[in-house]
Amino acid sequence: xxxxxxxxxxxxxxxxxxxxxxxxxxxxxxxxxxxxxxxxxxxxxxxxxxxxxxxxxxxxxxxxxxxxxxxxxxxxxxxxxxxxxxxxxxxxxxxxxxxxxxxxxxxxxxxxxxxxxxxxxxxxxxxxxxxxxxxxxxxxxxxxxxxxxxxxxxxxxxxxxxxxxxxxxxxxxxxxxxxxxxxxxxxxxxxxxxxxxxxxxxxxxxxxxxxxxxxxxxxxxxxxxxxxxxxxxxxxxxxxxxxxxxxxxxxxxxxxxxxxxxxxxxxxxxxxxxxxxxxxxxxxxxxxxxxxxxxxxxxxx
Numbered sequence: 001x002x003x004x005x006x007x008x009x010x011x012x013x014x015x016x017x018x019x020x021x022x023x024x025x026x027x028x029x030x031x032x033x034x035x036x037x038x039x040x041x042x043x044x045x046x047x048x049x050x051x052x053x054x055x056x057x058x059x060x061x062x063x064x065x066x067x068x069x070x071x072x073x074x075x076x077x078x079x080x081x082x083x084x085x086x087x088x089x090x091x092x093x094x095x096x097x098x099x100x101x102x103x104x105x106x107x108x109x110x111x112x113x114x115x116x117x118x119x120x121x122x123x124x125x126x127x128x129x130x131x132x133x134x135x136x137x138x139x140x141x142x143x144x145x146x147x148x149x150x151x152x153x154x155x156x157x158x159x160x161x162x163x164x165x166x167x168x169x170x171x172x173x174x175x176x177x178x179x180x181x182x183x184x185x186x187x188x189x190x191x192x193x194x195x196x197x198x199x200x201x202x203x204x205x206x207x208x209x210x211x212x213x214x215x216x217x218x219x220x221x222x223x224x225x226x227x228x229x230x231x232x233x234x235x236x237x238x239x240x241x242x243x244x245x246x247x248x249x250x251x252x253x254x255x256x257x258x259x260x261x262x263x264x265x266x267x268x269x270x271x272x273x274x275x276x277x278x279x280x281x282x283x284x285x286x287x288x289x290x291x292x293x294x295x296x297x298x299x300x301x
Contacts, residue, residue, distance in 0.1 A: 007109030008079070009033040010102070011042045013117060014049070014156075017062035018071040020176045021114070021147035021154035028144060029112045030076050038109050041079040042072055043102070049085045059160055062179070064206035081106075094125025098133045110140040117143075149173050166212035168266035178219070180265040181208060181246070185257045188245065197286055198254075199232075199247040202262055210246075211266055213273040215289055217297045220250050221263040227253050228298050230290055231264055234273040249290060251298065268297065 011029040015022050026042070033040035046065055050058045063071070069080045092101060097120045102108055111130065119125040127143045134141040146153040154174045162171050163179050171179045181204060188201035200220075213234035220229040228251040235244050248264060270293060276282040 007036075007038045007107045008041045009036065009038045009110040009112065010106060010108050011040075011077075011112045012119070013042075013044060013114060015042065015044055015068060015072070016048075016059075016156040017159055017175055018068055019062075019154055019156065019159055019174055020149070021144075023075065023176060024147055025112055025114055025144045026072060026075055026077060028142060032110050032112065032140075032142065033078070036109065039078045040076070041081060041106070042077055043081045043083065043106070044068070045085040046082045047085050049090070052085060052087065052090050059157070060164075060209035061207070062156060062159055062163070062175070062209055064208060066206070067182075091121055094120030094129055095133060096120070097125065098130070099137065103137060103139075108139050110142065112142045112144065114144050115146055160209055163209050163211050163266075166214060166216075166269040168211050168216065169268045171266075178265040178267060179211070180263055181210070182261065182263045183246075185260050185262050187258055188247065197249060197283060197290070199249050200257060200262060202246040202248065202264065204246070211269070215270040215273075216266050217268045217270055217293050218248065219265040219267060220248055221265070222250075222257060222260060227251060228293075229264065230270070230286075230293050231266070232273075236273075249286070251290075251294070 009029050009032045011026055013022070013025070018026075029042070030040045032038070048058050048061070065082055069082065072080050089097065089101065111134065113127060113130065115127065117127055117130070119130070131141045131143075148154070150173070152158060152174075159171060159174050159179075162168070162174070168179055181202070183202045183204040185200045186203045188199070210233060214232070216231045216233070218229040218231040220227045229248045230251075231246065231248040233246050246264070248262075270289060274285070276285060
């Protein structure tokens with residue numbers, strides 16, 4: 001059993017995105033732990049439960065596991081347990097999941113979950129069941145109500161919808177930050193260099209949800225320094241069978257950054273992806289995009 005010496009206040013859920021609703025739940029977990037002299041923890045899964053239950057319905061994730069853990073630990077959570085969601089867990093009856101898995105594995109004194117948390121085989125266990133099991137097995141239970149912003153309940157599903165439809169400027173109130181992706185700068189076709197518009201081609205660290213194809217005003221972070229950027233995501237339909245790419249023009253920047261780590265935060269969609277009749281037309285439009293973003297966003301900050 002983990003946390004043998006001190007009991008634990010344990011938050012349960014998948015926590016994709018670690019959004020503002022999740023943060024209320026996690027802060028509640030931390031405050032309960034402090035009040036009861038417990039350690040604070042999160043028990044979540046490396047793989048989304050739908051990977052086993054309904055593989056074709058697995059959502060594209062907002063956060064990779066490494067980012068999820070970093071955010072939680074940065075908030076002050078003492079322990080983040082990333083467990084495998086497997087067939088045994090999928091087939092566990094609700095009471096067995098609590099009794100034979102959670103209570104055997106952790107010294108649980110208090111559990112914190114969201115209002116719509118379900119557990120056990122086919123999600124049959126509800127928050128009401130959890131409260132009853134708490135009385136039987138001697139642990140406290142806190143249920144966190146929905147967090148409402150502008151009449152909408154904050155959820156990972158809502159945030160994914162905003163990102164995937166390109167409404168990145170609407171994400172921050174729900175997610176608590178601008179949506180960002182990270183990876184390594186790799187060599188592309190170097191066409192931008194030929195037209196004196198060099199771009200950084202990003203290879204993602206992890207498979208996460210991407211904004212709708214198009215051109216975005218972005219913030220770029222390299223070695224702890226922040227720059228304005230213009231990022232194009234898509235297949236570049238001007239070219240035949242062009243692979244999907246994430247290319248960024250970085251304002252006021254002229255360094256070789258191949259092999260370096262880069263983070264791109266999406267602030268606003270500028271335009272959709274367009275097929276141009278020629279390379280000259282494409283790069284004329286890119287020059288216009290660079291100028292327009294400079295005038296509309298950068299100079300009005």
